[in-house]
Amino acid sequence: MKKVFSILLVMLLCFSLWSCGGRSDDGKVKLVMWIMPNSQEPVNDVRNVLRPFLLRNPEIEIEVVALDWGSAWQKITTAATSGDAPDIIQLGTTWVGSIGSMDAMLDVSANVRAVGGGQNLFVDSAWSTTLIPGTESIVSVPWIVDTRVMFYRTDVFRRLGLTTRDVADWESFERTLEKIKAANLTIENKHIEPLGITGKNDWNVIHSLAPWIWSSGGDFVSSDFKSSVISSATTQRGLMYYISLVKKGLVPIQCLEQNSYQISSDFNNGVYAIYFDGPYSLKGMTTPPERGGGGGTFVAKNFAVAPYPAGPKGRYTFCGGSNLAIFKTTKHKEAAWKVVEYLTTNEKAQIAYSQMTGFLPALNSAYSNPYFTDDPFRRVFSDALRNSKAYPAIPAWGQMETVVLTRDFGLMWDEVVRNQGDYSLMQLLNRLNIIHQEMEVILKEAAKQWEKRGKK
Amino acid sequence: MGKTRKKIADSIIETYRKYRLAYIFITPAVCCLILLHLLPLLQGIWMSLLQMDQFTISEYLGAPFVGLKNYYDILFNPASPVRLGFLSAVRNTILYAAIVTFGTLGIGMVVAQMLNRQFKGRNILRGLFLFPWIVPTFVVGMLWGFMWQKETGIINIILYDILQIHTWLGWLGVTAEKPFWLMGDPKTLAAIIIPTIWRGWPHPMLMLLAGLQGIPHDYYEAADIDGANGWSKFWYITFPLLKPVWAILLLFGLIFNVYAFNIVYMMFGNGAGFPGEWGDLLMTNIFRNSFQRWDFGSGAALSFILMVVMMIVLNFWYKFYKGVEEG
Numbered sequence: 001m002k003k004v005f006s007i008l009l010v011m012l013l014c015f016s017l018w019s020c021g022g023r024s025d026d027g028k029v030k031l032v033m034w035i036m037p038n039s040q041e042p043v044n045d046v047r048n049v050l051r052p053f054l055l056r057n058p059e060i061e062i063e064v065v066a067l068d069w070g071s072a073w074q075k076i077t078t079a080a081t082s083g084d085a086p087d088i089i090q091l092g093t094t095w096v097g098s099i100g101s102m103d104a105m106l107d108v109s110a111n112v113r114a115v116g117g118g119q120n121l122f123v124d125s126a127w128s129t130t131l132i133p134g135t136e137s138i139v140s141v142p143w144i145v146d147t148r149v150m151f152y153r154t155d156v157f158r159r160l161g162l163t164t165r166d167v168a169d170w171e172s173f174e175r176t177l178e179k180i181k182a183a184n185l186t187i188e189n190k191h192i193e194p195l196g197i198t199g200k201n202d203w204n205v206i207h208s209l210a211p212w213i214w215s216s217g218g219d220f221v222s223s224d225f226k227s228s229v230i231s232s233a234t235t236q237r238g239l240m241y242y243i244s245l246v247k248k249g250l251v252p253i254q255c256l257e258q259n260s261y262q263i264s265s266d267f268n269n270g271v272y273a274i275y276f277d278g279p280y281s282l283k284g285m286t287t288p289p290e291r292g293g294g295g296g297t298f299v300a301k302n303f304a305v306a307p308y309p310a311g312p313k314g315r316y317t318f319c320g321g322s323n324l325a326i327f328k329t330t331k332h333k334e335a336a337w338k339v340v341e342y343l344t345t346n347e348k349a350q351i352a353y354s355q356m357t358g359f360l361p362a363l364n365s366a367y368s369n370p371y372f373t374d375d376p377f378r379r380v381f382s383d384a385l386r387n388s389k390a391y392p393a394i395p396a397w398g399q400m401e402t403v404v405l406t407r408d409f410g411l412m413w414d415e416v417v418r419n420q421g422d423y424s425l426m427q428l429l430n431r432l433n434i435i436h437q438e439m440e441v442i443l444k445e446a447a448k449q450w451e452k453r454g455k456k
Numbered sequence: 457m458g459k460t461r462k463k464i465a466d467s468i469i470e471t472y473r474k475y476r477l478a479y480i481f482i483t484p485a486v487c488c489l490i491l492l493h494l495l496p497l498l499q500g501i502w503m504s505l506l507q508m509d510q511f512t513i514s515e516y517l518g519a520p521f522v523g524l525k526n527y528y529d530i531l532f533n534p535a536s537p538v539r540l541g542f543l544s545a546v547r548n549t550i551l552y553a554a555i556v557t558f559g560t561l562g563i564g565m566v567v568a569q570m571l572n573r574q575f576k577g578r579n580i581l582r583g584l585f586l587f588p589w590i591v592p593t594f595v596v597g598m599l600w601g602f603m604w605q606k607e608t609g610i611i612n613i614i615l616y617d618i619l620q621i622h623t624w625l626g627w628l629g630v631t632a633e634k635p636f637w638l639m640g641d642p643k644t645l646a647a648i649i650i651p652t653i654w655r656g657w658p659h660p661m662l663m664l665l666a667g668l669q670g671i672p673h674d675y676y677e678a679a680d681i682d683g684a685n686g687w688s689k690f691w692y693i694t695f696p697l698l699k700p701v702w703a704i705l706l707l708f709g710l711i712f713n714v715y716a717f718n719i720v721y722m723m724f725g726n727g728a729g730f731p732g733e734w735g736d737l738l739m740t741n742i743f744r745n746s747f748q749r750w751d752f753g754s755g756a757a758l759s760f761i762l763m764v765v766m767m768i769v770l771n772f773w774y775k776f777y778k779g780v781e782e783g
Contacts, residue, residue: 070727073747077513077747077750081513098510099510102514103514200724201729203725205730253606254605254606254607254608257605257606259725259726399510399750402744403537403540403748406730410729410730411732411733413639414641414732417639438537441536442537449511449512
């Protein structure tokens with residue numbers, strides 16, 4: 001009995017090892033790549049982008065697997081601990097610090113240098129997410145970029161004699177919103193509300209606040225990444241300005257319990273004159289309905305995009321997106337790098353994937369392609385990238401973003417809704433002081449751990 | 457000494473011979489139980505004594521041993537990130553589990569009584585009443601997340617635009633302004649409890665209905681002769697005779713609702729947002745600590761504390777149930 005059991009176990013082990021991938025029967029190198037749902041058909045779209053590469057490299061075979069964002073964290077952890085990991089993986093830029101500190105990703109610094117360096121090759125803000133600050137090892141390569149701009153209704157602006165100059169800075173932006181509110185317009189049976197923003201029930205809680213914090217000179221962590229500056233006067237000023245738009249009734253209060261998708265869809269249905277969103281919404285609004293887009297609507301024919309209004313300390317927008325990384329456990333380092341190199345540094349591949357997903361390319365040279373230079377909307381996005389900032393790729397960022405910032409800024413919006421017009425700077429300061437203390441604990445502990453065991 | 461040992465061995469062999477078939481039958485179940493329950497449980501307890509975070513996760517069970525630090529952080533260290541929202545999650549979970557369990561039992565009991573009568577269309581109604589129970593919990597969470605919204609949600613539209621409750625419930629302090637249900641005040645607790653009761657009551661209803669149909673009709677006839685009214689019949693016949701059913705349902709309900717996750721998780725921005733001080737439950741709290749903050753040690757410690765508390769609850773319940781059985 002024992003013998004039979006052992007034989008069965010050995011057979012099971014052999015089978016699982018054999019099915020883990022590697023070199024298939026026909027001598028091809030089989031790679032497994034985990035991606036997130038970047039487009040409507042995530043697996044097919046990546047396969048299509050890879051087709052020319054696979055024709056040139058017939059010895060490589062790639063199995064593309066789509067994970068959802070929610071379960072990806074857990075699956076990456078499991079992969080890193082069990083060793084049963086894919087060869088290539090897509091990482092959200094805000095994850096690089098945390099996952100990089102797990103020491104599970106391959107150092108690709110030499111490979112990146114060999115294809116012409118980094119900073120000059122990729123968009124600056126995307127490049128800043130490729131390695132943990134203070135270290136030399138590049139653990140991920142920028143693939144797709146997400147940034148935010150202002151979407152506005154051209155018909156509303158025309159009617160009220162407004163231009164993009166009237167939304168160029170915070171003062172004029174607020175005046176414009178007041179003007180739109182005072183005009184009390186109804187277009188196509190929809191009452192026009194000046195601005196649509198999301199509050200707490202959304203995955204963008206921090207991303208929506210960040211541009212206002214940065215534009216007022218504030219930030220989340222100090223420049224040496226050692227302490228929190230979340231309760232600084234400049235951060236307070238940025239947040240208070242944004243909240244004041246709600247307090248003054250320029251944002252319908254019910255927005256604050258809705259998610260990005262609802263605000264975006266309400267804009268497309270003609271509810272808002274202005275809202276802020278990423279490049280995928282531009283794709284959605286310019287894609288005809290027969291191809292699954294929201295084009296053809298009244299709003300789709302009457303909208304344009306502009307950069308964020310400039311604050312007292314400049315104009316900043318959020319830069320996110322995803323990088324590609326190679327798991328250390330891969331048996332095919334060269335082949336895996338070839339695939340990553342193609343997807344991230346081949347201009348055609350970058351533009352093709354951008355066309356499919358709506359995300360922006362991470363490769364600088366892609367922006368000189370007519371796809372960007374000839375389209376006024378895409379040009380606004382590529383200009384916005386110059387003023388974009390990414391969160392620091394420090395090991396503590398993942399913890400702070402998901403637990404402290406999302407939770408605490410969610411509580412902040414709860415307080416704003418409860419108090420509405422009476423929400424005071426003192427209430428904000430109290431909240432920021434709590435966030436500051438919580439961030440300090442996490443930053444200090446993560447730095448200690450990183451010093452002790454991470455920096456290898 | 458040798459004789460005693462032989463005696464014990466003989467008695468074991470005898471017991472085995474006597475119940476051989478039973479042992480053979482339960483062996484696979486016991487093996488599965490050890491493999492699927494006991495080993496992961498021990499692993500979980502071991503994990504709760506480790507500092508298993510993003511820096512040490514790759515070492516897995518070999519991560520640094522920190523003893524009871526995780527337990528100390530959860531219970532006594534106010535500066536620890538794991539404590540963020542822990543107490544409000546405990547309060548919410550107690551209220552949520554108690555109200556949902558008794559709510560589903562109460563509604564289930566009333567509807568089971570109604571369906572236990574003979575009338576036309578009873579079977580169709582029974583099928584229709586089961587409908588909420590077949591909707592997956594994460595779908596319930598998503599749908600009710602939209603339904604509770606202030607302006608566009610169907611609940612405020614029904615309450616304020618159609619029923620105009622502010623006009624006739626003004627004396628209760630109901631104002632004309634539609635309320636926010638999902639924005640962090642005690643109303644949020646109602647917003648997570650109501651969908652859970654809505655989704656959960658058909659199950660007790662079905663079980664209690666089956667129980668009701670097993671009660672001999674003679675008891676009621678005898679009570680009729682004695683001149684008992686409907687309430688007396690329920691209180692002195694139905695309720696005690698159904699005790700084994702609702703006692704089990706009470707236990708299942710408490711366990712299920714203390715470990716509730718899906719509905720609350722999905723209701724706030726489809727899992728992306730924070731449920732707020734009055735919406736966060738222990739399970740959503742543990743999820744954030746384990747899978748979003750990558751602090752598996754603290755997550756395991758939190759889960760173990762919860763398990764111990766549930767074992768105490770179970771013990772109380774068992775004493776009560778034993779009384780029911782003996783009674």
